[in-house]
Amino acid sequence: PALAFWPGHGGPADAPLEDALVARHVAALALPPTVEAAVSSSDRHRVKPWLAGRVDFAPPVPDLGAQGFTLTGARLERLGPHDAVAVGWRIRNHSIDLFVWRADAAASIPPSSKRWRGFGMVSWADGGLRYAAISDVDLADLQRFAAAISAASAVR
Numbered sequence: 001p002a003l004a005f006w007p008g009h010g011g012p013a014d015a016p017l018e019d020a021l022v023a024r025h026v027a028a029l030a031l032p033p034t035v036e037a038a039v040s041s042s043d044r045h046r047v048k049p050w051l052a053g054r055v056d057f058a059p060p061v062p063d064l065g066a067q068g069f070t071l072t073g074a075r076l077e078r079l080g081p082h083d084a085v086a087v088g089w090r091i092r093n094h095s096i097d098l099f100v101w102r103a104d105a106a107a108s109i110p111p112s113s114k115r116w117r118g119f120g121m122v123s124w125a126d127g128g129l130r131y132a133a134i135s136d137v138d139l140a141d142l143q144r145f146a147a148a149i150s151a152a153s154a155v156r
Helices: 011-030 044-052 139-154
Strands: 037-040 070-079 084-091 096-103 108-114 119-126 130-135
Touching: 011 070, 011 084, 011 108, 011 119, 037 119, 037 139, 044 070, 070 096, 070 130, 084 139, 096 108, 096 119, 096 139, 119 139
Parallel strands: none
Antiparallel strands: 037 070, 070 084, 084 096, 096 130, 108 119, 119 130
16 A cells, blocks of 8 residues: 655654664664665765665765764665665664655645654655654754754755
8 A cells, every 4th residue: 555645743644654764774783685675884984785676766875974873774764666776774773764765745734743653763854855763762862863964955
């Protein structure tokens, strides 16, 4: 079934996408994806070219090491009708997945934070792309991560 667009308001129509994001994040923690659908690397110069040949948009893969976030790789995902990418980072012992897919509209949506099924989520839209960061890390760290991604995306 198709998943609802996630405007960040937390209404009933949001639940399917939020549930899907949690499920994909948890599944990736438990079972790594196949080699064909993922690249495991802390080198953004390896991750970005790998993604370039597999999706028709350019998700951000900035160097966030100075902010304490280490790149771990990327994988292909499917969110309802959308081809998506999940780019992974770590901070301390916590995994963060940044899901990126083409937005249904070009409008920018400011970041919205919430907790869903025990995980923190920050979602926003900018530049024709939708973003959703998910992790069990402290929500303040996840918001700081999202702000760093947004800043890096603005200067691309």
